[in-house]
Amino acid sequence: MKLFPTSNYNFTIIGEPSESLDRLKRRTEISESLVSKKTNKSFVGKITNNTFKIISSEIGKGAFCVLNGEIINKNGVVDIEINKAFKILLSFFLCFPAIGIIVQLCTEKIKFSPIFVLVAILQVLLIRFVFIELAFRNLSKKSLNRLSDVLDIESFEKN
Structure with missing residues (x-):
């Protein structure tokens, strides 16, 4: 069981x-820190x-998911994970x-x-598999749709 969810996608x-990467560069605010x-x-x-x-770039919830990707020829791969700052914050909630x-x-x-003890275990499972999972699915889908619009992605395939 992973503590935090991740998703991996292949796309075409x-x-x-080169045009897609140029479009992505034009639509990306260049920054070393991943902060909204x-x-x-x-x-x-x-x-x-x-x-x-x-x-x-959505203020507040846009920084929840980090998209790491690579484009090779017309194919690409993107890994979606929770941002490190949010992982630390969510770890505190899981410790409560x-x-x-x-x-x-x-x-x-x-x-x-x-x-x-049973109630505490159920609370941890509820936080992880309901709250964190639902937030990750919803926000990663929004980020993936936005990436799809920018790169003109034909199809996604989940790994």
Whole structure:
């Protein structure tokens, strides 16, 4: 089980790869840090030769997913993962149920019950497989659609 979800896609470009990369360069605010900025461009990130590492330029939720990709001839591959800053933040949320059990053990106002351990495990699973998974699916789909518009992608195939 992975702690954070990722997605890998293969894609095919309709036109010439050099034209698609030029269009991506024009629509990307070049930046070494993957932080959302107020810009009129579609993406923020860096593009070198035929590889790119970008985020959507939507303020707030655009930085959640990082798109790492490479274009070779008319084919390409893109890996989508959660941004490092969000991984750290989400790790804290995943630790809260364990912290709750520790606090419960330290304060003996209420007798400790084994049901608390079950509840904590269910909370971790709920956070990971419902909240994080739904946010990742929704935001990665939006970023992928935006990339598809910029690069004129013919088809996607999930690995």
